[in-house]
Amino acid sequence: MKGRKMIMAIIGVTLVVASLRGCVATSYLIPSSGMENSLYRGERILVNKWSYGLRLPFMKLWGYHRWADTPVGKKDIIVFNNPANLSEPVIDRREVFISRCIGTPGDTLLVDSLFAVTPSVKNTPDQKSLYTYPRFRERQLDSLLSLLSITPNKLLGQDSNQNIRSFSRYEYYLLEQAMNNECWIVPVTKADSTETLKPLVVPGKGKPVRVYPWNRTLLRNTLVLHEKKQAEIKNDTLYIEGKPAQYCRFTKDYYWVGADNSINLSDSRLFGFVPKDHVIGKASLIWFSKEKGTGLFSGYRWERMWREAK
Numbered sequence: 001m002k003g004r005k006m007i008m009a010i011i012g013v014t015l016v017v018a019s020l021r022g023c024v025a026t027s028y029l030i031p032s033s034g035m036e037n038s039l040y041r042g043e044r045i046l047v048n049k050w051s052y053g054l055r056l057p058f059m060k061l062w063g064y065h066r067w068a069d070t071p072v073g074k075k076d077i078i079v080f081n082n083p084a085n086l087s088e089p090v091i092d093r094r095e096v097f098i099s100r101c102i103g104t105p106g107d108t109l110l111v112d113s114l115f116a117v118t119p120s121v122k123n124t125p126d127q128k129s130l131y132t133y134p135r136f137r138e139r140q141l142d143s144l145l146s147l148l149s150i151t152p153n154k155l156l157g158q159d160s161n162q163n164i165r166s167f168s169r170y171e172y173y174l175l176e177q178a179m180n181n182e183c184w185i186v187p188v189t190k191a192d193s194t195e196t197l198k199p200l201v202v203p204g205k206g207k208p209v210r211v212y213p214w215n216r217t218l219l220r221n222t223l224v225l226h227e228k229k230q231a232e233i234k235n236d237t238l239y240i241e242g243k244p245a246q247y248c249r250f251t252k253d254y255y256w257v258g259a260d261n262s263i264n265l266s267d268s269r270l271f272g273f274v275p276k277d278h279v280i281g282k283a284s285l286i287w288f289s290k291e292k293g294t295g296l297f298s299g300y301r302w303e304r305m306w307r308e309a310k
Helices: 002-023 135-147 169-178 216-226
Strands: 025-029 044-048 077-081 096-103 108-111 128-134 162-168 198-201 231-234 237-240 254-258 279-288
Touching: 025 279, 077 254, 128 135, 135 162, 135 169, 162 169, 216 231, 216 237
Parallel strands: none
Antiparallel strands: 025 044, 044 279, 077 096, 077 279, 096 254, 108 198, 128 162, 231 237
């Protein structure tokens, strides 16, 4: 009798945990440096699955349904399934990504030829950019970084004269102040600073989007992958269901997402728009944070634990 009660208790606890993970919140491990300095690699966060309405689990059985649907907010850190995974047809079985929403349905973003959003639009103090400095200053910089508690920060590249690292605007400000305005760290500028920026419209349900030469491949991919339409480009013209198109209409809401660390390409520059049906929830809370490579009793970032992810 006691054995049966124990088995029933274990089953009950398992069902409760599975229900909470499937319908309330789940834990997610930050796998890379793409969201630094907002979230660090190796941190664990809680993802609120009700932030934008609950996406029902087991999509293979009944498809996509969402209870109490609400829109994703601009600048929210969202967790979503990979929108470019062609090998897995079931959305909720695809690998999970995390990024910041910088474009909501109907927004117009200014982008360059690589679809990088200009800083005036993607305006977060933790967004990282590349900076260069003389190689012989490496030890001096390491001392400054330690003094200012700017960690972790790794060397990203070098040539015979210069080293490259990434800093947020706030980190760069701290370094400038520490050097008494004699700063030898300079931003890495683009080779073509006169490049013309182009307006990128984020598709919304039922809203027309104009087709241009520079966005037609992105629109074609979105139509094929997420709208399940036959679309192709022939003679520099986008054809939808066999007809030339100057405008596209979509049946879903889409989002444009970006990594806070701009040198990380695992965002919409790589996989395009994120459909609403791929969104799992909002990153809500950091519940564990520890520096990589530290021992069992050291390296814990106590000040970051149980704080809001933002």
